[in-house]
Amino acid sequence: MSSSGAAHLSEGPIDIGLIREAARKELLKLLDRCGGTKALVWDLPLTERFSLIVEFSLLKEHGVQRMFSLTGGKLNDSDVRHIIFVTRPEVDAMNLIAQNIQKEVREKKFHIFFVPSKSFQCKQRLEELGVANSLESIEEFRLDIVPLDYDVLSMELPNSLSDRLIHEDYSSVYLVARALNGLQRQFGTIQEIHGAGHYARAVCDYLKKISYENGDNENNAQPQINRLVILDRTLDFISPLVTQLTYEGLIDEAYGIHNATGQFPSERFFSNKKPEEETKSDKKVMLTSKDELFQDLRDKNFNAVGPVLKSKTKQIKEKYDERHDVNSVREMKDYVKNLPKMQEDKASLANHTSIAELIKEFTDTESFLDTINLEQELLNGIGTDKISQYIEDCLFRKEPITKVLRLLCLQCLTNNGLKPKVFEYYKKEIIHTYGFEHIITIRNLEKAGLLQPPWKLWNYNTIRKSLRLVVEEINEKDPKDIAYVHSGYAPLSARLMQIFSHPGWRSIEEVFRLLPGSVMSPVVTDEDSKKKWKGSLGSSRDTIVTLVFFIGGVTYAEISALRFLSDFETGGPKEEYVIATTSIINGNSMIKSFVESCNTKSA
Known part of the structure; x- marks a missing residue:
């Protein structure tokens, strides 16, 4: 407990x-x-x-x-x-x-x-x-790993991706295996291990070695995790580059979430106080399922947040109005007993109303809308082979280099690489606008596979069509597909997990040949523990618990997509996902890790 x-x-x-x-x-x-x-x-x-x-x-x-x-x-x-x-x-x-x-x-x-x-x-x-x-x-x-919420674990290694791809520091691969070994000691031996991407097999090999050295082959704990799927971030660079459009994802895009805490301008949370009572420090808000309202809002597309807040406001008002109908001492006692919970709900509603207003201002800006428009065009294969007018405008306005590079990398990946003439133009303008040190930044992004095709067989359009990554008709308020998290784009990583569950990765072997890295052969770690798991729950298995471990980071939008799959009825055993990662990332933080690491090394 x-x-x-x-x-x-x-x-x-x-x-x-x-x-x-x-x-x-x-x-x-x-x-x-x-x-x-x-x-x-x-x-x-x-x-x-x-x-x-x-x-x-x-x-x-x-x-x-x-x-x-x-x-x-x-x-x-x-x-x-x-x-x-x-x-x-x-x-x-x-x-x-x-x-x-x-x-x-x-x-x-x-x-x-x-x-x-x-x-x-x-x-x-x-x-x-x-x-x-x-x-x-x-x-x-x-x-090695800390719980951020009931289904999310993070190692909090924000530079693990750039360390591995740029500086050839593979210590995070070993640390992932050590973290997994700790989870197995706590929750029993995982019966099946699957993986995709360059370093999935390396993690599996390290895990086997660590388990052997620690004598964990004698682990008699009842298995609670049925399957482990290791996904290397290099398998899917596109999803982090696309703007997240869930409530939690947009908070991270606009303000950042660190260790399950968001920081916001305090003046937006103290409207009932006198100016001299307000504090200049940021308002910190814990963003976990401990907050029931946040639990309801976090995975929704932002366009569905307003109606939920409106409904919650009405519910709280009705609860407070019940005091007018109190006719006895007992009813008064019951009302007073429920008062702390009502006050807690009211405070949470006030917080999330303020946060939603801040996010609305962020998403209503011309810059945000133009960015989303360009992303949608690129994801649909429109204008990927020519110089983007909007990226040119961003360069002219000297917008943050992370924003420019994020869009540029997305254009590169959706076009299977940039034409030499287009790439040289962008490179010249970036160096002219932001400084010569970013020659190394660009080289880093090329080496990582972000400013050149990540794999010789990479073909975005074939992958997009085969996996149905772009979904035209999306009901953002009552979604039927994981593509709602980006208002029409399904995270490639989450789509792979959906197919893994049913009908299985063998059905898309041709697609995997186009993706960086290989699919490792499934590893059955312990036949005896597998029998123990099956036997411990009777003849039928109602739930399959799958641990998905992202090496190199995961976004909140991808987490929301996996939660959606958990709640989605497939007709078979219920899928429950636990997500573990080296760190929580978004497009800006991922790009920034390459820019910062280059500056550090060149200093």
């Missing part, structure tokens, strides 16, 4: 709350090894991730008195006995840690907790800086 505040994590196909509980116990065990008072010094990107598994009140119970962000120079004075640095294994962080240790005048015991794994390079850097002997201990906290 999940602890208080995380009960929603137990409401999915498997009890994901157990992952959170295991991580909490391991963290507290590490903390308790440092007896006495403690201060935690956080590598900033880790703070929100840790907030998903542990509260500060619980840390206080285990001796944590102060918390600081990891920055250079001297730490603030504190009377604690232990200073614990919680950091990613990055060399730059070691430089900051060394400064903190060297400038500390009081006698302290210093510790480092590496997340998710130790690094030889980091240890070597600490020795070079002369602080290795000042460390009481160096620990490894294997927070």
